[in-house]
Amino acid sequence: DAEITQSPRHKITETGRQVTLACHQTWNHNNMFWYRQDLGHGLRLIHYSYGVQDTNKGEVSDGYSVSRSNTEDLPLTLESAASSQTSVYFCASSTDGTYRTFFGQGTRLTVV
Amino acid sequence: QKEVEQNSGPLSVPEGAIASLNCTYSDRGSQSFFWYRQYSGKSPELIMSIYSNGDKEDGRFTAQLNKASQYVSLLIRDSQPSDSATYLCAGSDSGGGADGLTFGKGTHLIIQP
16 A cells, blocks of 8 residues: 655654754655644644755744655755754655545654 | 634534535636545545536536635535544635635534434
8 A cells, every 4th residue: 555654663862963864755745844743833834845856935944944856755954953952753745636635644753 | 814714613514414515705707616524633535626617517526616706615515424524624725725725613514324
């Protein structure tokens, strides 16, 4: 079955370190997204991509970057991790047209 | 600033009854709306999508959309304990959803056996 997978599922890192979260989907969806979910804020969009070589900033993009070298992958990089970036991160992808969006299992990131 | 508003709950409903979840949105240009179910510690799971005014039914779920009132709702018939979860309402921008979705903070639903 087609799916979207994230790795790692859990990560603890230190303040100031660079961290990359992986996302891989096998649906061949053009649209991919990264969200973070925090208590009191709900899901907020970090970055999104319409396709290969395309990336766009979302609502809370400061301190994050993404790259899209192929259809399947959209890695999220935290350039210099901060405690405020402790969160649960969800990768998602959506179909063209209907934009039904499907989520990966999530990555719980703790910055100490 | 686009906003999607939901009552955080908890909403407590007896088993077998109808659970009614509501959502309002601020962006009149929003085209597409979605309901997700999220169990504690899990990822959001898409349960309904709706794009035009009126009702859309899928099994025990009915989504309702009123664009004039900027209102979306989800009805769950014959509620089961397994329906206990947080329900997230999400709306697109005028492009339909390619730019991502705006989510409400969710309504915590409890089905009482």
